[in-house]
Amino acid sequence: MTPEVIAFGEPMLEFNAVEPGSLREVHGYHAGYGGDTSNFAIAASRMGSQVGYLCRLGDDDFGRNFLDLWQSEGIDTRHVVLEKGSVTGIYFVARTGSSHSFLYYRQDSAASHFSSRDIPEQYLRSARVFHSSGISQAISNSACDAVFHAIDVARQAGVLVSYDPNLRPRLWGVGRARAIILETIGLSDFVFPSLEDAQLLTGLEDPEAIADLLLARGPQMVALKLGSGGVLLATPQGRRVFPVHPVEVTDTTGAGDTFAGAFVSCYLQGKSLEECAQWANAAASLTTTGWGAVNPIPGLGAVKKLLDLDLKTV
Secondary structure, eight states, rough: OOOSSEOEEEEEEEEESSBBTTTTOOOOOOEEEOOOOOHHHHHHHHHHHOEEEEEEEEHHHHHHHHHHHHTTTTTOOTTTEEEETTTEEEEEEETTTTEEEEEEEEEOOOGGGGGGGGOOOHHTTOOOOEEEEHHHHTTHHHHHHHHHHHHHHHHHTTEEEEEEEEOOTTTTTHHHHHHHHHHHHTTOOOOOHHHHHHHHHOOOOHHHHHHHHTTTTSSSSSEEEOGOEEEEETTTTEEEEEOOOOOOSSSTHHHHHHHHHHHHHHHTOOOOOHHHHHHHHHHHHHHSSSSSSSSSSOOHHHHHHHHHHHHHHH
């Protein structure tokens, strides 16, 4: 299998509290899978694309869990490295009402040791899309260098670059993050920022003004995720807001990653940017109806069913 889409980043095993309360108060956790680019890869695969993943994992049970997961999802793992003596990152999720809190254990993880030397250049040149994120850049200097090297290889080969800024101030200072993320946006074709991240990056509040600023850096398309307000699809040719689908929201974890993965997959299937936004919005909405980042990610059939249902209710 030659993947159409190749994603790079850090996967992390997720421990989601089974009851509300702070991490000091809860007594049980449901084990699951997280990591923004891993979620993206699974979403793209479930939507029908051939996907490959790049990373370093600890040579531990958690790392092997991810290999099992990706292989069960049909994701190509031939360039995933199991690193002896290193660990796979984990995080804990607690919830109080509709808010979540996170505790990460990722310092010096195997993923943070990834470097430009680990980029399989010929493999990447054979793809149609390369995807990464601000988190992938934030975990270490060598991983950040690897993202830029991969983008350079992709662009020279005519491979589209997909990017989710996913700004996490806990991982790096806002000044450094802003400089690197804005530079990467200028090297990307498709950009998927959240409104909150984009406001922090640009210092602007208005979505339209943010779209203007980001498009001026050079991407073909910016899909500005507005949370409950839907998504603003912005291109040099025009703008359109796509509202969220009316579903019963349980957990929003990974919805933005699913949006990006579904969007890219739909684009590779020949859909217009507007159709991609519609399908991706439906996929992201369905993701919020279950717990965790991975389990509720829908397949192509479920997304089509929701879109058909929407058409019938108009």
